[in-house]
Amino acid sequence: MTAAAHVSEAPVSSPPQADQTAAFECRAVSKRYPGGALALDDITLRGEPGQVVVLVGPSGCGKTTLLRCLAGLDSVSSGEIYLQGRDAAGVQPHLRGVAMVFQNYALYPNKTVAQNIAFPLRMSRVPRKERDARTREIAEILKIGHLLDRRPRQLSGGQKQRVGIGRALVRRPAIVAMDEPLSNLDAQLRVEMRAEIRALQQRLGMTVVYVTHDQTEALSLADRIVVMNGGAIEQAGAPEEAFTAPATPFVAGFLGAMNLMSGTVAADTFRLTGAAGDAITLPRWISAPDARKAVATIGVRPEHLVVGEPPADRWSVSGHLVSSELLGTERLVAVRIGHHGEQILRIRVPADQPLSAEVRVWARDEHLHAFDAAGKRL
Incomplete structure (x- = not known):
């Protein structure tokens, strides 16, 4: 199209052009x-x-x-x-x-x-x-x-x-x-x-x-x-x-089988869905009040969970051991958490680590992921 062809009192909209550099x-x-x-x-x-x-x-x-x-x-x-x-x-x-x-x-x-x-x-x-x-x-x-x-x-x-x-x-x-x-x-x-x-x-x-x-x-x-x-x-x-940094809970669960725990926020704690007595301290990196209120799901990968008593102020939760699968040098352990045992956490631990029927696990704040009710990463 020539320059003269653009002379008009009304703006002319051209179709979007393809990016010549893209395959x-x-x-x-x-x-x-x-x-x-x-x-x-x-x-x-x-x-x-x-x-x-x-x-x-x-x-x-x-x-x-x-x-x-x-x-x-x-x-x-x-x-x-x-x-x-x-x-x-x-x-x-x-x-x-x-x-x-x-x-x-x-x-x-x-x-x-x-x-x-x-x-x-x-x-x-x-x-x-x-x-x-x-x-x-x-x-x-x-x-x-x-x-x-x-x-x-x-x-x-x-x-x-x-x-x-x-x-x-x-x-x-x-x-x-x-x-x-x-x-x-x-x-x-x-x-x-x-x-x-x-x-x-x-x-x-x-x-x-x-x-x-x-x-x-x-x-x-x-x-x-x-x-x-x-x-x-x-x-x-x-x-x-x-x-x-998965953008949604679906991506988090599909890539790496992240543990995803649903619940609601009360004050500075996260209460698991259906768990009347279990409240988990929110990760400290969620500091904005609006972000805290928005948390609907917390995620953590199996390899980032540690079995044992946590250091002070670390995110932690207790549960009941339900299964243990040997994967060579590691075990994939399933722990049922929540007041009524509604949710399952999967944990990777060394194959020779001793485990009891009741297990406490914890994670560092930087290994925790949070999503709102719409599935958006916080």
Whole structure:
């Protein structure tokens, strides 16, 4: 538009421009399925080039739907998606520059490893010589160059997943979208493959959008973590921030299984819900009167609780030991608290620590988290 075109007595509003530096942007994206089910609710999110953005949350929270909308496999009901600064509305999946790695590998059983990896290039009519060269290059990077003549039935789970990743990378996409790619592997192989994916991403400088429900996987892989619940984003940011300063009780409970105790404030104490006789001193860092009145939930992680008599003025509570699980060098202990035993605290203690039937536990003020009735962090 020329400068002359702007001459008008009324202000002219221009549509918002995409951020040219972002690998992808979602602006107020919602997805509603036929029948009214809301899968995505006003999602606004961006990812930077070369980042691993991890979408994490329970089953049904909308993370896979968001991934499919980015890849163009599902359409959005409202909002906009920009890929490398371009509006993706109406752009076919194979033209978006987004490659998918699926949970179930989705390999062609009658094709060799080489043919599986090269299939997207063949569909794009890439010349045979270049196709073969790119296939061998990716296979060597993924350490499966010696498997190119094998069929999927001759491969292990980890090898099949490498083939699936290779088929995505051979297209040289701007974004690689991974939908729970390690969920079918055993625990040890998951750890190994997680490290390999991270090393590969850093070597190639890929932008990765990674879906998982595994919090350990999310925290170990993410440059930016996005915690989802009920189709909405509960918190997005650095994984360290989401873990150490969860924005909501949901994030606190999902990442690290924080103990969450509900109750009400009376004077300077926090009274557990349904506990007529138990009052807990509020943490000293909550000093503002309005903030004290607002406290509805106090949280503390299992590893931050200490068994024994507390120092003076420390936050503490008593309870009854109900279970103890051995976790190698540690035990995960469950203690029932409250006048009528309505709430459970889980505590990590050394495996050899002696425990009695009645337990007193305490925590430092800096390890306590507080949330108001609306679920907002105080």
